Amino acid sequence: MIRFENVTKTYAGGATRAVDDLTMEIDGGKVFGFLGPNGAGKTTTLKLMTGILNPDQGQIWLENVDLLKNPIDAKRMFGFVPDSFEMFERLTGKEYLTFLADLYHVGEKERKEHMDKYLARYELEGAINQPIRSFSHGMKQKLQIIGSLIHQPRIWILDEPMVGLDPASMHALKQEMRDYCESGKTVFFSTHVLDVAERLCDEVGIIHKGKLIARGAPETLMKDDMVSTLEDLFLNLTGKEKEKA
Amino acid sequence: MIPYLKVLIRQRLAAWNPVSFQSAKKSKNRSIVSFALIMLSMVMLYAMLVALEYFMFGAFQQIGEPETMLALAGILCTLMTVITSFFYVLSELFFSKDVTFVSALPLSSREILTAKLLRIWLGEAGIALLICLPVTVLYGVSQAMGLLYYLKALLLIPFIPMVPIAVITLLSFVLIRASALWKRREALTVVMSMLFLVVYLWGEMQFTMSSQKDDISAAVLQLVLKQKPLLDMMAGLYPPIRWFSDALTQSGHMATANWLGFAALAVAALTAVVLLVGGTYQHLAIKQNETLTRLNATARRSVDRHGMRTPFMALYRREIREIFLVPTYTMNCLASAVIFPIIAVITMMSAGKAGSELAMLPDLLKLVPGVLITAIATGVFALTSNLNLAVATSISREGVRHEFFRTLPVKPQTQLAAKLMMGLTLNLLSGIPMAIVLMFVLPAIRAELVIGFLCSLLFSTATSTASLMIDVAHPKFGWKNETEAIKQNGMATIAMFGSMAFLVVCGAAFYGLHALGLHYALTLLAVCAAALGLDVLLLRRLTGKAAETYILQEVQI
Incomplete structure (x- = not known):
């Protein structure tokens, strides 16, 4: 479960409201797609819920743990895949995963099991003992995905996870996201790939200029707006907002 | 070729534009x-x-x-x-x-x-x-x-x-x-x-x-x-x-x-x-x-180790490894481990030459009270420790990766402790070669050198902790290459000179107390006790207010 309550984040001394009074709750066992145009506030929201940024006001709960009051326990609840790979490029892939496993107190047996399973799934076994900086963009992305799952978090947060992945890996990731939520855990991801969101998500939220302008099951939202695709819905909603502006 | 040359020159000139700062x-x-x-x-x-x-x-x-x-x-x-x-x-x-x-x-x-x-x-x-x-x-x-x-x-x-x-x-x-x-x-x-x-x-x-x-x-x-x-x-x-x-x-x-x-x-x-x-x-x-890229094609033999470490040890190992894996960091953090022993060796080689004023050094040392030699050794070892920039740039070196550290379920106190421990380890690596060289070339004062080395740890702990706190308060996250993070880091330079000034003050206090009639041994003990007290105060501050500041620092480039 993820809960935002009146979360606001401003930049440039309050001049820009990147996230504006965001309130929403996402239940466990769901894949939630977070959509929005460039600069709408998606990444800022993800950074707020992972503790990277501090909200100016509001509260965030992850599995009923208050992120601001109890950040360490809250951070144990999630695994995060950021949108860019600014990691420890001189470590080998194996060293990076071991490092994460140590930080999340993952036992020897579990870490071996998880590493073996995910390395095989994402076909990284051959490169895992090489320095990360020798990896391609897609390989780095796969490594981040594996790293975010090493402790089997209750909440899996991904920022634009499909970027740079080959079709097979993209398929594996989508399958992984579905399997993950079916085991009662929550998947929260941002994306620009609306087709994927439409097919994969139990719920989507559309953010525009920091405000949540729509939220619900994709089918329900499309039916309410009398459109046949999520893309049409997205363009309608963000277009209307533009007109209002 | 000319357009390419123009671009290269323009890029270089742009680096001197005040707006680029x-x-x-x-x-x-x-x-x-x-x-x-x-x-x-x-x-x-x-x-x-x-x-x-x-x-x-x-x-x-x-x-x-x-x-x-x-x-x-x-x-x-x-x-x-x-x-x-x-x-x-x-x-x-x-x-x-x-x-x-x-x-x-x-x-x-x-x-x-x-x-x-x-x-x-x-x-x-x-x-x-x-x-x-x-x-x-x-x-x-x-x-x-x-x-x-x-x-x-x-x-x-x-x-x-x-x-x-x-x-x-x-x-x-x-x-x-x-x-x-x-x-x-x-x-x-x-x-x-x-x-x-x-x-x-x-x-x-x-x-x-x-x-x-x-x-x-x-x-x-x-x-x-x-x-x-x-x-x-x-x-x-x-x-x-x-x-x-x-x-x-x-x-x-x-x-x-x-x-x-x-x-x-x-x-x-x-x-x-x-x-x-x-x-x-x-x-x-x-x-x-x-x-x-070629390295990927020839994957190394997989080492099937999954041993567990505490988060502190995992972070500490990462900090140490980073220093040894990035040449810029190795050069800036470990150069003193090489430079000072060489200076000592060259100085002592000159001392061995007939007619050199330094040739009298061993005889001269016999006339100096042992405690004074210990105090001088303390100052020398503390100074060599201060010249590595590892701990003074440990937050800045995170760069945009600071966002990653903010997501970790590890207390900021633990994260800072790992950084400080890395700094102290490098201080030891800088001091030990110097101590060994000096013990070898000046065997008559080995005991004083050992005690001086141990005393210097009290001072280097204080300066390292203070340097780390300065970096916590004013990190330079927006670097584009590793040289900018460590060598072109103004606050780290200030921390280094501040540490030197602190040692000068300690030396002045030592001299002043002795001038007031206190015995050398008591004077050294008093200054070391003050350094220990300062260590405790600074460590409390580091794990308190500084840790809070650290985890709330946002990457703004």
């Missing part, structure tokens, strides 16, 4: 002030160089050879180009980010190399002008030279760096050729850099230790006289430097011939290098870039 956090005015301060410090450094040249010129005038100073300036420029441009040429030619991009442009390999070398030369020519102009003016004024002399000098000085650049380029090709296929390329860079540092330091100490007089003019004169054969030897080894000074000091056809000879040689050297290796440049640069 601006970040999201800094206002335009603050950026300009920062720029002005940097410029001021550079002007001060330059003033020091001008003063040195002024004194040296005076010394050469005293011995009736002012023109030798022109040759010396030329030699200095040549050597400076060799020293400063070695890594610069290497990184510009083979490690720059545009290697693959440029490969896709309709430019020949020789054109790319020519553009890059011309850009490097323009930068070095500017430095050469800065170094040589004060001497040129001093000579011109003292000899009442005409306008033609200044014009000739202005047009000839920029040619000086061409030959050293050509030689360095050839060397870099050989090095890359040899190391491109080698996996441990960075280790090679570190080893070579350290060797280079050792040779440079040895040379400089040999040069400067020859004078011990207090009067600066007399010292410069003595230095000049003692090193005159060395200068003659250098000029002998590199005859064109004679053409350079003769071109400026003589007149008539001989001067013209020397001028043309020097300029032609410089241009010919650079052209020859472009013709000789230009054709293979692009191939080699791309091959160098591919080294990492």
Whole structure:
């Protein structure tokens, strides 16, 4: 479960409201797609819920743990895949995963099991003992995905996870996201790939200029707006907002 | 080729634009002030160089050879180009980010190399002008030279760096050729850099230790006289430097011939290098870039280890590994572990020479109270620890990865403790070689050295903790390369000088307490107890307020 309550984040001394009074709750066992145009506030929201940024006001709960009051326990609840790979490029892939496993107190047996399973799934076994900086963009992305799952978090947060992945890996990731939520855990991801969101998500939220302008099951939202695709819905909603502006 | 050269020059000039110092956090005015301060410090450094040249010129005038100073300036420029441009040429030619991009442009390999070398030369020519102009003016004024002399000098000085650049380029090709296929390329860079540092330091100490007089003019004169054969030897080894000074000091056809000879040689050297290796440049640069990709194709044997560590140990290991894996960090954090033992060895070697004042050192030490020697040793070891920038830049070095650390379910106290422990470990690595060397060369005071070393840990813990706290409060996250994170980090420099000032204060307190009648042993005990108290206070502050500040720092670039 993820809960935002009146979360606001401003930049440039309050001049820009990147996230504006965001309130929403996402239940466990769901894949939630977070959509929005460039600069709408998606990444800022993800950074707020992972503790990277501090909200100016509001509260965030992850599995009923208050992120601001109890950040360490809250951070144990999630695994995060950021949108860019600014990691420890001189470590080998194996060293990076071991490092994460140590930080999340993952036992020897579990870490071996998880590493073996995910390395095989994402076909990284051959490169895992090489320095990360020798990896391609897609390989780095796969490594981040594996790293975010090493402790089997209750909440899996991904920022634009499909970027740079080959079709097979993209398929594996989508399958992984579905399997993950079916085991009662929550998947929260941002994306620009609306087709994927439409097919994969139990719920989507559309953010525009920091405000949540729509939220619900994709089918329900499309039916309410009398459109046949999520893309049409997205363009309608963000277009209307533009007109209002 | 010209458009590419223009872009290269424009990029270089842009780095000097005050607006480029601006970040999201800094206002335009603050950026300009920062720029002005940097410029001021550079002007001060330059003033020091001008003063040195002024004194040296005076010394050469005293011995009736002012023109030798022109040759010396030329030699200095040549050597400076060799020293400063070695890594610069290497990184510009083979490690720059545009290697693959440029490969896709309709430019020949020789054109790319020519553009890059011309850009490097323009930068070095500017430095050469800065170094040589004060001497040129001093000579011109003292000899009442005409306008033609200044014009000739202005047009000839920029040619000086061409030959050293050509030689360095050839060397870099050989090095890359040899190391491109080698996996441990960075280790090679570190080893070579350290060797280079050792040779440079040895040379400089040999040069400067020859004078011990207090009067600066007399010292410069003595230095000049003692090193005159060395200068003659250098000029002998590199005859064109004679053409350079003769071109400026003589007149008539001989001067013209020397001028043309020097300029032609410089241009010919650079052209020859472009013709000789230009054709293979692009191939080699791309091959160098591919080294990492090739590593993937030959996966190493998997080490099937899944041993657990505590988060503290995991973070500590990562911090230590980073220092050893990034050559820039290794060079800046561990150089003192190499430099100080070498200084100690060279000093002691000089002490062994007959007639040297240092030869009396072992006998002199017998007359000094043991506790005083312990106190001096404490200061020396604490000072060597302060010169590594590892802990003072440990937050800044996170860069944008600070966002990753903010997501970790690890207390900020633990994260800072791991950084501090890394800093203290490096302090030990810097101090231990020095301690071993000193114990070996001064066996009579081994006990004092050991106690002094242990006492110094109290002081280095305080300075390291304080440096870490400064970095917590003012991290530099917005760096683009590792040099910016560690070497061009103003707050780290302030922390280093602050630590030195702290040691001076401790030394003054030691002296003051003894002057008040306290016994040396009690004085040392009192100062160490104060340092211990400060350690406790600073550590409490680090795990309290500083830890809160650390985890709330946002990356704003």
